[in-house]
Amino acid sequence: MLDVHKPHYSDAPALIKTPSAAVREYARLHVNTRDSDFVDSAGRTLSLRGVNLGGAKFPTKNGRTHISDGFFEGMYDASFVGRPFPLAEADTHFNRLRAWGLNLVRLTITWEAVEHEGPGIYDEEYLAYLTALVEKARLFGLAVYIDPHQDVWSRFSGGDGAPGWTFEKVGLDVRAFQETGAALVHQTYAGDKSAFPRMCWPTNLHKLACATMFTLFWAGNAFAPNFEIDGQSAQDYLQGHYTRAMVKVAEAVFHLPNVLGFGTMNEPLPGYIGIRALDKLSGPLKNDLMPTPFEGMALGSGFEVKVGRYAIDSLKCLALGMPLSTELTNSGKRSAWLPGRECVWRQHGVWDVNSLTGLPRLLEPNYFAKKDFGLDFYVPFTKAFARDIRTAGHADWLIFVEMPPADLGLCPFPIFDTEHLGGGVVHAPHWYDQLTLFLGKFVKWASFDVQKGSPHFGAGSVSRLRSRQLRELLHQAGTHVGGAPTMIGEVGIPFDMHEREAYGGLVNNCVVPTMVNCEAALCATIDALEASHLSYALWCYAADHTPEWGDGWNREDLSLYSETAAREVPLESDPHGVHLGGRALAAFVRPYVQAVAGTLVGTPVYDAATRTYELVFRHDPTITEPTLVYVPTAVQYRDGYEVYISDGEYDLEMQPAKAGGFVTVRYKHDPRKQIHTLTVAPKGGLGKGRAPTGIFAGLVAAFTKAFSKATSYRSEWQTLEKLALENKIAREKRKGGVGRRGVADGSGYIAEKAAAGGSDRATERLVVDGSESESFAEKASNTPDGSSGVFVSPFKTRLSTADLLLTDGPPSGQLRRLESSSEMQEDSSHPGQPGEPSNPAEAHAGSRAYESGQSHAPADDPHNSGETYATRALNLLLQRNSTVPVLDSAVLMAANQTDPPAAVPEQAAGLLRVQAATGPYAGPYRRRPSSRVPPTPPVSPLAARGALARPKNSWDDHPPTVPRTPPPRSPVRGRTYF
Numbered sequence: 001m002l003d004v005h006k007p008h009y010s011d012a013p014a015l016i017k018t019p020s021a022a023v024r025e026y027a028r029l030h031v032n033t034r035d036s037d038f039v040d041s042a043g044r045t046l047s048l049r050g051v052n053l054g055g056a057k058f059p060t061k062n063g064r065t066h067i068s069d070g071f072f073e074g075m076y077d078a079s080f081v082g083r084p085f086p087l088a089e090a091d092t093h094f095n096r097l098r099a100w101g102l103n104l105v106r107l108t109i110t111w112e113a114v115e116h117e118g119p120g121i122y123d124e125e126y127l128a129y130l131t132a133l134v135e136k137a138r139l140f141g142l143a144v145y146i147d148p149h150q151d152v153w154s155r156f157s158g159g160d161g162a163p164g165w166t167f168e169k170v171g172l173d174v175r176a177f178q179e180t181g182a183a184l185v186h187q188t189y190a191g192d193k194s195a196f197p198r199m200c201w202p203t204n205l206h207k208l209a210c211a212t213m214f215t216l217f218w219a220g221n222a223f224a225p226n227f228e229i230d231g232q233s234a235q236d237y238l239q240g241h242y243t244r245a246m247v248k249v250a251e252a253v254f255h256l257p258n259v260l261g262f263g264t265m266n267e268p269l270p271g272y273i274g275i276r277a278l279d280k281l282s283g284p285l286k287n288d289l290m291p292t293p294f295e296g297m298a299l300g301s302g303f304e305v306k307v308g309r310y311a312i313d314s315l316k317c318l319a320l321g322m323p324l325s326t327e328l329t330n331s332g333k334r335s336a337w338l339p340g341r342e343c344v345w346r347q348h349g350v351w352d353v354n355s356l357t358g359l360p361r362l363l364e365p366n367y368f369a370k371k372d373f374g375l376d377f378y379v380p381f382t383k384a385f386a387r388d389i390r391t392a393g394h395a396d397w398l399i400f401v402e403m404p405p406a407d408l409g410l411c412p413f414p415i416f417d418t419e420h421l422g423g424g425v426v427h428a429p430h431w432y433d434q435l436t437l438f439l440g441k442f443v444k445w446a447s448f449d450v451q452k453g454s455p456h457f458g459a460g461s462v463s464r465l466r467s468r469q470l471r472e473l474l475h476q477a478g479t480h481v482g483g484a485p486t487m488i489g490e491v492g493i494p495f496d497m498h499e500r501e502a503y504g505g506l507v508n509n510c511v512v513p514t515m516v517n518c519e520a521a522l523c524a525t526i527d528a529l530e531a532s533h534l535s536y537a538l539w540c541y542a543a544d545h546t547p548e549w550g551d552g553w554n555r556e557d558l559s560l561y562s563e564t565a566a567r568e569v570p571l572e573s574d575p576h577g578v579h580l581g582g583r584a585l586a587a588f589v590r591p592y593v594q595a596v597a598g599t600l601v602g603t604p605v606y607d608a609a610t611r612t613y614e615l616v617f618r619h620d621p622t623i624t625e626p627t628l629v630y631v632p633t634a635v636q637y638r639d640g641y642e643v644y645i646s647d648g649e650y651d652l653e654m655q656p657a658k659a660g661g662f663v664t665v666r667y668k669h670d671p672r673k674q675i676h677t678l679t680v681a682p683k684g685g686l687g688k689g690r691a692p693t694g695i696f697a698g699l700v701a702a703f704t705k706a707f708s709k710a711t712s713y714r715s716e717w718q719t720l721e722k723l724a725l726e727n728k729i730a731r732e733k734r735k736g737g738v739g740r741r742g743v744a745d746g747s748g749y750i751a752e753k754a755a756a757g758g759s760d761r762a763t764e765r766l767v768v769d770g771s772e773s774e775s776f777a778e779k780a781s782n783t784p785d786g787s788s789g790v791f792v793s794p795f796k797t798r799l800s801t802a803d804l805l806l807t808d809g810p811p812s813g814q815l816r817r818l819e820s821s822s823e824m825q826e827d828s829s830h831p832g833q834p835g836e837p838s839n840p841a842e843a844h845a846g847s848r849a850y851e852s853g854q855s856h857a858p859a860d861d862p863h864n865s866g867e868t869y870a871t872r873a874l875n876l877l878l879q880r881n882s883t884v885p886v887l888d889s890a891v892l893m894a895a896n897q898t899d900p901p902a903a904v905p906e907q908a909a910g911l912l913r914v915q916a917a918t919g920p921y922a923g924p925y926r927r928r929p930s931s932r933v934p935p936t937p938p939v940s941p942l943a944a945r946g947a948l949a950r951p952k953n954s955w956d957d958h959p960p961t962v963p964r965t966p967p968p969r970s971p972v973r974g975r976t977y978f
Helices: 087-099 111-115 124-139 165-170 174-180 201-206 208-223 234-253 293-300 315-320 373-392 434-439 459-480 497-503 516-531 694-735 776-781 801-805 812-819 840-851 869-878 889-896 906-917
Strands: 032-034 037-039 049-053 104-110 143-149 259-263 305-310 325-329 351-353 360-362 398-401 425-427 446-449 454-457 487-491 505-507 510-512 535-541 592-596 598-600 605-607 612-619 627-631 641-645 649-654 663-668 675-682 742-744 749-754 763-768
Touching: 087 124, 104 111, 104 124, 104 535, 111 124, 111 234, 124 143, 124 234, 143 234, 143 398, 165 208, 165 234, 174 208, 201 208, 208 234, 208 293, 208 373, 234 259, 234 373, 293 305, 293 351, 293 360, 373 398, 425 459, 434 446, 446 459, 454 459, 459 516, 487 516, 497 516, 516 605, 592 598, 592 612, 612 627, 627 675, 641 649, 663 675
Parallel strands: 049 104, 049 535, 104 143, 143 259, 259 398, 398 425, 487 535
Antiparallel strands: 032 037, 305 325, 351 360, 446 454, 505 510, 592 627, 598 612, 605 612, 612 675, 627 663, 641 675, 649 663, 742 749, 749 763
């Protein structure tokens, strides 16, 4: 707990460490998973912040999608060496990424880059380049996870990924895709390339080329059993070549320690799998020409069809789902199939030609609805893929799993058996603000929930929408991926939003570029991710970005870097130009904890307005390495900064200007404390413009103290509440009866507790098995968060006062455990009860005695002297001069009703008088109605026995004051650096 009574100032100046000759390897040595966290070899919880390396989707020569020259001719001899950037430039780019605080690279590679020349022919030069690139990243402390990337199958179907020869093996003619509507491809787009429809490439997912290839890849055995390629089923042939290509990559990089693992496939699409009606459009995405799956099959077989044209920004299309117009497509009646080949789906009876009319006729509209894509196909593939990759590389490599973007509504998310996958699984979904991405406009008070089809208005509503979406992804990891860690594999914003204002908009007849909306959009995105404490990889870093063509792929413009971008960090703070080219740096280059020596308490908060960052955590006593916090001095703190700590000490690992001028704070906490706080603020203190001195310092310290004490009370109360419930259950079991809202049986005891408040009375159920070896308190103390016995209550309401104190079986072992914990004895000014055993074995003996059903403490228990659990609970709370709301007259009445009667401390008597003066249920956290007259305190049996003997109404004129703790000192402040 934060010790606000005895704050430390750093007596000695913080040590300044310069980087060693070889950058210390923070990445991978050793990054693994523990429950839902990423951890390193020291056991510290990691925050992974990375970036996708863009520019790797297309070949080095004439690869940009707006270039048509050599597109088809380069199908077999395309080279990806130098993608995402040449090795000669790697040091510059990786140095920049490290200066931005990034510690992870999602390295996008494609199947085509490895095996473009033909089946089984691998590009060894590219594999050597890839290995050297990953080695370069290692030298800059960057972890790498290999992302086998694809978008709508291939470059030749409007995206990237698979080699062009895969179409030929199936019998499709890539040169006919544009005319037949089989795919919308930027390189073959008939109109102005610069007018290629925004975010239109995803519409290819249900068009003939992409949908056919993915259906055969995943489920050829199920839906096209009669179709073979070179003597193998289409499914086995395609999956085999894909996996073997990725195995070649694994063999090339297996010796590099900064490789975390592999993804299975970027945004795997189901093709036709799961479509219930082939004659209807499915999904919310409608843009440009949109044939239904059946119309696409007919078009590909040489029929002309009227197809609806949609616009993504049309209210008619969005609200009513109606096309703007219909257009006759494939008037030349060209076939998308190679000569001598025909539609594989016609071969399998999905559709045919009417012998009377000569027109296509749909025979099986739900042909592909018989299987579940995720459960029946993706999960088995993932298991086999993980096995092959780990065999070629390392058994402890992580496997990053993902499904199609949830916003597309293509298929349900399957349940992964992580044990069958060999453990080490990471949930890696993608998340974008769809309104901003697809419409290119950021409005902080408006958004659209694509999954539910509902708009959201108001900044609060939009913020809640983002939070809910991210919470659902975290929840999905717990329910479907075995509680695996979650890392958002892609997230970002378009920089060409608002009519390309980042490149210059008209203001007073002058061209004035502005990044205001881009910064606001990216800042809102990062805020949402940090609020859920999610690791993530931003999309993207495109080294050869240009203002005219953006990232060089389908007119997308999401790169955080552009060589032509205006300087955002002044020359005096960045003399070596490390940050040159960065865009909206203030939005995402911010302080954050890279490795924490324990578990977080709440969520680290960065306030962009004041540039103040606060971290609160509970340390793990088994971890000896310091907590690491990244501080971007050149971007955020050019005028200096200050570090505040609650205890312990810290030193600074400062990087020179040529490395970007950032600092790593190495915080070594005081192990005698439980909760630790570290704050980074601009020079002047807490982002307020001046250091906290005088009265202001006192106010800051008082607020900090109040917050920490409230946290302490909550933890203590929840623990006592849990112990009381255990006592209550034990009483009922000894009586052999059934308690209120409880059912007893031979295998266990079910205690139910209704949650009060509101009209809904939700019932919480807790199963207690009498045969278990651990008590509730011990289970709480053994939780993974290292909470040392402080139980976080799952109940929505508290037990009543009587439930807490009317206990006949004193749980002395559990209470001793609580009182002897480091949190309860962190301050020597608040010792435990006299005679309290400090021997853990004795405390455990008390716990075991209670668990075994004994209704009283052992004979040698030092507390077996008539002191009841009620009194000890009161004393425990009163150790801190507590005025928590439960200390009212009903509490003391209940204490007096125990057997033997409780001896109430004098301090409690004073608290009773205070409580009585403000009502029997009033307390410091309850607002007292100003119109009510304070009631006369009730006469209790406790008072009748003389425990609270006093002159009548003596407190009415002179109410006693509750003893107060000394005022806190100022928070710890570190040195200021420039």
